[in-house]
Amino acid sequence: MRLSQLPLTTFKEVPAEAEVISHQLMLRAGMLRRLASGLFTWMPLGLRVLRKVEQVVREEMDRAGALELLMPAVQPAELWQETGRWDLYGNLLLRMRDRHEREFCFGPTHEEVITDIARRELKSYRQLPVNYYQIQTKFRDEIRPRFGLMRAREFLMKDAYSFHLDHASLQKTYEAMADAYATIFTRLGLRFRPVEADSGEIGGARSQEFHVLADSGEDAIVYCDADDFAANLEMAPALAPATPRSAATQRLDKVSTPNQRTIDEVCDLLDIPAQQCLKTLVVAAADGGLIALVLRGDHELNPIKAAALPGVAAPLRLADAAEVQAAAGCPPGFIGPVGVTLPVIADHSAAVLADFVCGANEDGFHLAGANWGRDIPEPETADLRNVVAGDPSPGGGGPVRIARGIEVGHIFELGDKYSRAMNASVLDQDGKESPMLMGCYGIGVSRIVAAAIEQNHDDNGIIWPEPMAPFQVVIVVLNPKKSESVTAAADALYDDLQNAGVEVLVDDRKARPGVKFADADLLGMPHRLTVGERGLAAGQVEYRERRSGAEEKLALDDVVKFIQAKLGPAPA
RNA sequence: CGGGGCAUGGCGCAGUCUGGUAGCGCAUCUGCUUUGGGAGCAGAGGGUCGGCGGUUCGAAUCCGUCUGCCCCGACCA
Structure with missing residues (x-):
């Protein structure tokens, strides 16, 4: 993409409405615009990031055997009344009426819809297990939307729902989803941790959250380096002290x-x-x-x-x-x-x-x-208290540490809560009706984008993990108007890299070098190439890595190879 | 929902107390000079001062009301 063709406005100043760094930087970088409280437009560069995250999620869900479908964003009240959640969900539900005065809500989640699908489509244990997923816009009318994308009202979520005849099958899929999630966050280049979690209002048995580690995270997570214990602070058990009480020595x-x-x-x-x-x-x-x-x-x-x-x-x-x-x-x-x-x-x-x-x-x-x-x-x-750093790990490995995390994924063994309420059952081997067991598995796709920035930024702007970056490489062209040879070299480089399958943004705007460097840093592409008269005279362009700031001069002919090596093998 | 704050051009702000017909920086447009880390000069465009109602000869400014946005909300024991 040519930056000269993109109406991009970046800000030097921090918009007053933005509290957290991810929100500030996305607004400043022109990737996101606010429409109303908790509602955002994804501008072209931001959308590329969202789509990349979405695609990684999709690929790994498919690989794990899940089946993509797409359910309506708007849902009829009757389904929610079947499970009782029409009343329980309260003001988080955005409710509306159609022209016939029939009640609907904008879906905050899709357990009811998927269970309805399952009870219509799945009749025999032979069809099980099935794991359906979708990547869909949800709406939750949060009491207080805040932190930009981190707690928006409208957001993009991947939600999956699995159906099983027995608990062993549910566990198998649950484990497969846990593995898939770890692969997803690893592929996205994020530092994360799975933790034992409270299953909360959704109900059910086992539950794990996946947290992106960032100092600004809303959740405290407790973990131990010496064993594999990791839990949300809400859930982390505080062991009873091993040493007995000492005798009283003082008088009251x-x-x-x-x-x-x-x-x-x-x-x-x-x-x-x-x-x-x-x-x-x-x-x-x-x-x-x-x-x-x-x-x-x-x-x-x-x-x-x-x-x-x-x-x-x-x-x-x-x-x-x-x-x-x-x-x-x-x-x-x-x-x-x-x-x-x-x-x-x-x-x-x-x-x-x-x-x-x-x-x-x-x-x-x-x-x-x-x-x-x-x-x-x-x-x-x-056990009444929150664990504190240094407490002994329930895993037995030694003292625990506490870090901040942003919850980006959550998996549950739901059991038969919804299938019973909605009468979703199959015939088992003996020809008997048996309510299906369910699991549900969510990933906050749009929240991942914010979490990635919270975890990866510096004073100059965003530092995208390579797999999420809107473009892999940005070419900064210095004074293209002044020098035909610079323009020609940049254009050639742009073509060569694109032909090599590299995603390239070329900054061919008529702007001063300082402006382009500053915007390149703000936008956060992991790799930057600078084409200027000075280097070109020596047949060179300059490479700079966004994260480390390390620079290197490259011969023109070596650039494509060099970048390909930096990017590593294409993901399978 | 309770408490607090804010609302003036695309962004950041001043002006409001003490009423007199709107200003600064950034951004945008034009020209000239500049050109390796957010240039300089000259000029230009852009604002129902959040909405409505009131007071007044006159309201961004005073009064009322509505709306929107932002922040905080067991952790005192």
Whole structure:
């Protein structure tokens, strides 16, 4: 493509609406334009990236034996009413009516539609297993769209749904999808990690997320270098400490801590570490009462673990100040387990503390030298907290590390949730009706584009992984108007590279060199060739690698070979 | 949804408090000079100042209202 033929406007300044770097850079590079909140137009260069990601996904899904189809973006309410999700999905569903006042939604996902297809098409176990997939635009009316493409309302997703007679078959496909996903993200040139995940609202048994590692990621993922443990922070178990509680040595002492509401404030005042404090959180109980959850002062409550406890209301709800006052007789900052009338559940780490500080259940006072068993009944214990870096890995390999990740893929063993609700069954070997087991496998195609930039950029702009770059090579032509020979050389190079199967963007605009270099960096093509009078006089062009900035002078005749070597073998 | 902020040319902003008919930088167009990391000079085009209503001789500016966009939202115990 010739840049002179593309109306490309790049910005030096960062558009005020863009918060995250991927959004800023795509706007600045003219790859993306916003239409409304969470709605974007993919401009020509950006679309090339999206299509490349899409194509890699498609190839690997096909290779894994999945069958591509395309379902409608708009779906009738009746299907959603069959599974009950018409009501459950709430405001995330964009609803609409047609001219006959029939209700529809713009599909946020396609379990209902595919299950409807499956129950019509699949009648015999002999047809199974089947894995259908599509690459389709979805719409979720997010409460707060943000971060550009990372949490857009309209987005491009690959979703696959598999159907099975038995669990062994489902597991086999699930594993095949996990493998395919790893291949996809590897082929795209992204640093990623599969992690054990909460299956959340979709329901079902096993579930894994695939995260692109980036400091700006919304999710915390916990992993261990020494074993293969990796999990979303939401799901990562915190093991109970191996060392037993030490004996009490201090006497219980009431200390004045006026207006010291936070752990930090109390610790500062008393000059003790947060690990020697307890924090007590009051949450709603399932029976309508309240429950006190006790954590070590330096630990954070994990709301998913807490809500999963029997007796605790799900979803988790923290008591407000008035409820705490009524239950414990003090403001929230001063509550503690000693003498409290609420049921107490302590985190494993909190339960092994001795001689600790906690709230005194009296405004302005804490207790020091408190001990379980002596001052407080031995508590019920549970895993309540978020794992922190350095905790022992559940895999047994050693301390865990925590990294930020952007969720770009998610696979589930769904089971029979939808097939039962929608009566999707086949006849088994014995001629008996059997509800099909399902798996579902999603990839956020448009989100991958943003995640790739979050992971791969510098101060000058985007650094596309080669397989995603809109073009593999950009040719910067210096002062083409001034020099016939430069223009001729650039044109020849352009033709030669294209004939060799290389995707080339040639910057033949009438612009100053500085502008072209800056735009080349911003747009992020991995390989740059510069054709100018100076080099040409010596029969050379200049090569520069975007990521490293490494430069090299090349003889004109060697360029095609050189670039081909850089690009490596074409993917199979 | 709750809280906060913003809305002035394609982008970034000033002007609003103290009302007098809109300005700067970038971008765009023309010409000349320049030409290896976002050039200089000269000129030009482009704005219902988010919408509606009100106050006023007069509103970007004051008042009301609506809309749009952005940010934050258990982590205090």
